[in-house]
Amino acid sequence: MIAKNIKGKSFKGCVSYVMHQGATLLEAEGVWAETTKDLIRSFTIQRSGRKEIKQPVGHIPIAFSPEDKERMTDEFMMLLAKEYMEEMGIKNTQYIIVRHENTANPHLHMVDNRINNDLKLISVNHDYKRNIKICKKLKDKYNLTYGQGKEKVKREKLNNPDKVKYYIHDAIMSVLSSCKHPADLRFALKEYGIDIDYKHKRATNEIEGVSFRYKGIAFKGSEVDRKFSFGKLKKMFEKNVEEMKKRGQKEQLWLQTEQKTKQVIVEKPSKEAVSKTQPTRHSLISNGIKLSDKQEELLMNGDYIFLENMTSKNGKSRFFAYVFLNDEKNQAFFSDKNPDEFVKYSNYEMRIRDKILVENGHITKVKVKWYGIGTFADPYLWKSNQSDTEHKESWDDPRLSTSPKQEQKPRQPIIRNNNRGRKR
Secondary structure, eight states, rough: EOOEEESSHHHHHHHHHTTTTTEEEEEEEEEESHHHHHHHHHHHHHHHGGGOOOOOOOEEEEEGGGGGGGGHHHHHHHHHHHHHHHHHTOSOOOOOEEOSSSSSSSSEEEESSBTTSOOOBOOOOTHHHHHHHHHHHHHHHHHHOOOOOOSSSGGGGGOOTTHHHHHHHHHHHHHHGGSSSSHHHHHHHHTTTTTEEEOOOTTTOOOEEEEEEEETTTHHHHHEEEEEEEHHHHHHHHHHHHHHHHHTTOOOOOOOSSSSSOOOEEEEEEOOOOOOOOTTOOOSSTOOOOOOOHHHHHHTTOOOEEEEEEEETSSEEEEEEEEEEEESSOOOEEEEEEEESSEEEEEEEEEEEHHHOOOOOOEEEEEEEETTTTEOOOOOOOSSSTTTTTTTTEOOGEEEEEEEEOOOOOOOEEEEEEEEEEEE
């Protein structure tokens, strides 16, 4: 059972549509029902008592599952329709209930006058949420079939807000299997123009809820689909991490900050933008942040962490980013993207974190993809000046030579694969 609440301006257009040839009028209340024109005239006369109301037409199509078709007698459908209207507060007004037989799904249409018999306007506040709740109640009460999945819904026939909800659903489904923590999902959905708002607990700053927003229309995760509540999304992230570990891929631990950031001594970064500050114990990122011992350990071991609710230098905006340190472990850097993702840079395909460090004038032992699947090499790359368009490179650490910024003659590198090191 699926219902939609539609508000309209014209009784003529709506009634003419639902009363098309082959339709069956199951019940009419408060209207003259001899002909379609009589129905329209009856609705219009009562509506004229409140001419200032721009959308007096209530139109509610209700469709039922094909599995319930044998049960859908006229009497049973009319019972469901009237209970639905009662629960929605559609009372003391004109209405018609019309059955259609032009699709495989049994369905009917209800048209009601939102200007009731006392010329008061029937409220539609929160009708979208109430509609979902009432449909579930009636399905449970009468043991009606629940839908077998959103994949079968014909997207091209949807209107907003349902159209947006299914767009968000499909986008999440397309990226979820590659997401290992909330940040991955946030960045992946950016490509679809979808924003995520995570709700945090005040005491611990842990995430406890999620909502998705597209073109000004927002849904809680569970409204998009029950499997998209944050609790269930978190289980999916954990499952993805375990699967990647089984495949031998190194996985980074997602950690939340223990408290909200008071101040960050950097501006909000753009894509792959970088910010830095001198780290000290429990102040690796900024004044006001107290990193946990585990977060500090991860950074010092060359891993990355993810921080949310950071405040820009001017204090006017919040941002979130991945955080990692340079090789000397004395500067922190921010990235909008997962630092361990590979991008094309110069003659190599390297990690985003290495590209950022090289671009910012650091001598960096980069991880690059080499010949063969799962094979990597570790050359040193740097720029003599940050403004240089080309970088220098060496297979030895140039910092160990007497002239550290001099480019060393490349030797054959040590090649690594997922299992062991070997000479190439």
